[in-house]
Amino acid sequence: MSTPAPYTPPAELITAAEQALAQASPGKLATALTLYHRYGSVTGGRSAVTGVELPSFEKCSVLVRAGWLAVAEAINTPVASVAAVPPGPVGAPMVPPGQKPSIGRAVHYQRDEVVCAADITAVNDDGTVDLLVKPPRFLPFTAANVSQAPTEAPEPGKWNWMPRV
16 A cells, blocks of 8 residues: 655645735734644644644644634634625514514513503403503503504504514
8 A cells, every 4th residue: 555645735825825924913823823722722732633743833834824824814704694694773673483472571562652661461362462561760550452563663552572682
């Protein structure tokens, strides 16, 4: 059985790695060093692939150091699947999937121009609810037979699910 020839990386990879290391900020290089040390602490100071003892970061090949630098840069980069989600307004009202009113649930109740916190105290057969409404700066009061707003926009005298933030 013959031993395979050692890998020789293409010159353009080495040039790109050298360039990345030369242009890296000291903070990113420090992060790359920290990540390399954390890797070594998990593997007992040995390569997880070959079992060979890991050299100090400074003695690693330029490709290995550039690889850890790339990891350091990537950990603060949003994932494509997350970045592709269109941003919605913070705290946008929404109905949680499968959500039904139940006793003890916290909701919002629109009293005139004021949105108040409220707790559901009863769910009525007709789909309305009874609430303990807790307006800011006023004493709590009860509201009976309150309907849910037809949309998730607040509507006076109706209740809504609290926005998810």
